[in-house]
Amino acid sequence: MSTFKVPTRKEVSTNNQAIFDNLQSKLGFVPNLYATYAYSDNALSNYLTFSGAKTSLSAKEKEVVNLAVSQVNNCIYCLSAHTAIGKMNGFSDAEILELRSGNASFDHKLDALARLSKNITENRGRTEADVLDNFFAAGYTKENLIDTIALVGDKTISNYIHSTTQVPVDFPVAQPLEAELV
Numbered sequence: 001m002s003t004f005k006v007p008t009r010k011e012v013s014t015n016n017q018a019i020f021d022n023l024q025s026k027l028g029f030v031p032n033l034y035a036t037y038a039y040s041d042n043a044l045s046n047y048l049t050f051s052g053a054k055t056s057l058s059a060k061e062k063e064v065v066n067l068a069v070s071q072v073n074n075c076i077y078c079l080s081a082h083t084a085i086g087k088m089n090g091f092s093d094a095e096i097l098e099l100r101s102g103n104a105s106f107d108h109k110l111d112a113l114a115r116l117s118k119n120i121t122e123n124r125g126r127t128e129a130d131v132l133d134n135f136f137a138a139g140y141t142k143e144n145l146i147d148t149i150a151l152v153g154d155k156t157i158s159n160y161i162h163s164t165t166q167v168p169v170d171f172p173v174a175q176p177l178e179a180e181l182v
Contacts, residue, residue: 004036004165012038019044032167033077033158051154055147060089064099064110065151068117071100071177075159077167079174100177112138113148120152 009020009030016038023030037044055062063086070078079100086096095106102118104110112135119131135145 004039004167006032006035006167007038008035013041015041016044019048029170031081032170033081033162036161036165036167047154047157055151056141056143057147057151060091061110061113062151063089063091064104064113065117065148066155067096067099068102068114069121069152069155070159071102072118072121073156073159073163075162076174077162077169077171078155078158080169080171083174084171097175097177100174109138109140112140116145116148117152120149121156125149 009017012020012035020030020035020038023034034044034048037047057065063082066078066082067086070082083096086099087093091099095104098104098106099110099114102114104114115131116127116135120127132145140148
């Protein structure tokens, strides 16, 4: 299998260099996965626009989706990144592990979102009726559903890029789930 080196600023297009500079100023570094997107002249910009677009989901809800999807797709990079981001959004270590398993016993509404996100990902969009009914019963709307599906797609793209390239994880590595949680 081919190996992928994380491209440096000088190895990417001028457009991507500007994005690297912006990421460096905002985050203090350019995450390896984002740098890997920069093998394409357009993918990094397109991805950042898509992932930063307005949504009906809160930052915490977005992390619920990101964690559940990344666990199903077994992406250690995204699990590690979103564990750190989940903590910044107020989730505890135990809550993050539970969200990764597709549950949230600590919050009924987030539980419905986690279950939906896991189900959509596992079933490639063929969502089970009871899971969808539970999502709506928890107070979510059709707008929230479409935004959740878009976010599942967004996260799946990154999961697949990392799974294919295997660039180094540059976040504290997420701990594995216990078998009984999955």
